[in-house]
Amino acid sequence: MMGGRGEGVGCVGGVGGRRVGVRGLGGVFEDKCKEGENEPYRGALAPALALALAPALANTHHHNIIKLSLQGNVGHLVQQHAICHGNLDYKLEDGQGPVLMTTVAMPVFSTKNETRNRGILLGVVGTDVPVSELLKTIPKYKLGIHGYAFAITNNGYILTHPDLRPLYGDGKKRRKPNYSSVDLSEVEWEDKDDTLRNAMVNRKTGTFSMEVKKSVDKGKRVLVLHNDYYYTDIKGTPFSLGVALSRGHGKFFFRGNVTVEEGLHDLEHPDVALADEWTYCNTDEHPEHRYLSQIEAIKLYLSGHEPHLQCDKELIQEVLFDAVVTAPLEAYWTSLVLNKSENSDKGVEIAYLGTRTGLSRINLFVVPDELTNQDFLTAEDKEGVFNADHFPLWYKRAAEQVPGTFVYSLPFNTGSENKSVVLASTAIQLLDERKSPIAAAVGIQMKLEFFQKKFWTASRQCAALDGKCSISCDDENINCYLIDNNGFVLVAEDYTLTGKFFGEAEGAVMSKLLQMGSFKRVTLYDYQALCWVFSESSDSGHTLLDPYFAFFSAVKWILTELVIFLVEFNLYSWWYSDLTAKGYNKGKRRKRMRKEDG
Incomplete structure (x- = not known):
C-alpha cells in the first residue's frame, strides 16, 4: 500500500x-x-x-x-x-x-x-x-x-x-x-x-x-x-x-457476580495481568495514588479505606468475575507442565487467555530464556496486548471466526530462519450463535518447526483411515502447502516460502482458487500511506571545498560561454549576410543630376 x-x-x-x-x-x-x-x-x-x-x-x-x-x-x-x-x-x-x-x-x-x-x-x-x-x-x-x-x-x-x-x-x-x-x-x-x-x-x-x-x-x-x-x-x-x-453485535451484555474475597484471591495470582492502558481506577487524581498499579488500586478501593480513590465499580465487578471463572485454567496448565510427556519436545511454549475486561492469564511451558519469541504479550508487542483503543490481534481474529474453530497466524516473510512461532487462538462465546457475545479468547504459542511436524504427520494419516493415500506429500512431484484463510503460507516444503502470500509461490494455483470461489479478491485504499523518495548521495567531501574542482569548473564555464558566443555570432552573420548598405553624398548626386538634365 x-x-x-x-x-x-x-x-x-x-x-x-x-x-x-x-x-x-x-x-x-x-x-x-x-x-x-x-x-x-x-x-x-x-x-x-x-x-x-x-x-x-x-x-x-x-x-x-x-x-x-x-x-x-x-x-x-x-x-x-x-x-x-x-x-x-x-x-x-x-x-x-x-x-x-x-x-x-x-x-x-x-x-x-x-x-x-x-x-x-x-x-x-x-x-x-x-x-x-x-x-x-x-x-x-x-x-x-x-x-x-x-x-x-x-x-x-x-x-x-x-x-x-x-x-x-x-x-x-x-x-x-x-x-x-x-x-x-x-x-x-x-x-x-x-x-x-x-x-x-x-x-x-x-x-x-x-x-x-x-x-x-x-x-x-x-x-x-x-x-x-x-x-x-x-x-x-x-x-x-x-x-x-x-452488525448483530451490541445487543447483549454479559454480567456476573462474585464475592470480593473470591475475586481478590484469584486476581492476585502472579499469572494474572490487567490492561496497562485501561482505567480501572483513576490513580492520577491524587499524588499518593500515582505509584499504585491497577491491581493495587483495586485492592485499596475495595478495602474501603480510601474514599478519594475514584474507580469504575462496574468494571471492577466484571474483572473479579473473570478472575474467578478463569482460575481453573491455572490448575490445568500446571498439570500439563508437570506431565512432561504431554510436551516432551517443548513445542508448545506459552498458553494465554484474554477476557473482555482486559484481564489476561499467561502460563509458560518453558523457561523465559528459551522462548522463541520473547516479545509476545509484552509492551514491545503493540498488536498483541490490550491497548486503549483496541483488543489484541489474536483476540480480534479469533472473534471473527466461526465459533469453535481455531485461527492460526505467524509472522510474515519468515523465510529460512525457521525460528518463528505459530499462534493458535479461538474465541469463547456464551451462546452457540454466530453473533453471540465474546467472553474471552484463548490460545497457545508453539514453535513453527513443531507445528510443521504435526502437519506432515497428519498428512500421512489417510493410510490408516481408508487405505493407501491416492496423493501423498512424500511424492517428489507434488508440492504440498498449508495456507490460512487469508492466503498466507503456514507450512511448505521450502522453508523460504513460509509466511509469504501463496500467490507468490503458486500464482497459477492461486488464480484457480479465486475462480473456484475459495478466496475472494478485496481491494483496499490507504489514504494515509506515503511514498519515500530516495535521492542519490555521495560520501565524498563537498565540491566547494575542493579547490581543483572549483578551478576546473570556472574554466569549463568560461569555455562554454565562449563557444556559445561564437556560435551565436556566426549564426547572426549567416542570417543577415545578403543585406548591404550604400552611402551617397547629396551634393555630388545633385551636380550629377544637373549635368544629366543639361
Missing part, C-alpha cells in the same frame, strides 16, 4: 450561541454552534453508549480549563463567552515516545462591574490534554471486541480513531507531515457520499450503516464487516463522538 492513495489486495459543540473553533494547519476554523438538548434515543447498547460517552468526554475536556479559570478568578462570564481552540500536536516524552496532544484554550475577560460590558480581554488560558486521557473515559469493555469509538473536530479532522496512524510504519519516532489533519473520510473511506462525516461535522445525532473493509495485522489481512454507526456532538466542545458496532 503506497502513495497518497495506496491500494492493496487481500484475500479472504457549543451551547447558547457559543462560537467554537479548532485550530488546524490553516488557522482557526469556526462553526456556529446551536443550542439544543440530546434527543431521547431508544434502542440497543450502542446508541446509549454514544450519548453516555459524550458527557464524559466533555467533562474531561473542561476539567483542566475550569480549574485554571477558577484560579484566574474569571467566574461565570468566561463560560458564556468561551472559545475553545483545539490543536493536535505531538510531544516527545522520555521513554514514552510521541504522545498525541490536543491543546485547548479560553480567553479571560475582566469581571469588574465597570468593564463587564466592554469585554476587556485580560489574557488567554490554555492547557495540553493527552488524547490518551480522553480514551480513558471510553468504556472499552462495554463496546467489546466488535465495537470502537472515535471523535472528530468540527472540521472533520480525526481527534482519535483506531485506524489513525500518525507515525511512520518503520518504528521510528517520526510523525507524518499531515498527522494532525487526517480527515474522517480518509479512514472511513467506504462512505463515498460523506454521509457520516457531514452529519458529525454538522453536530447532529443519529445513526448510519455501511459495509466496511478493515485491514488488520499491518494491512496484511482484511475483515469485511457491516458496521452500524451511532454519533452525537459533545456539548461545550468542538468535537463529535461516534461509536461503531458490527
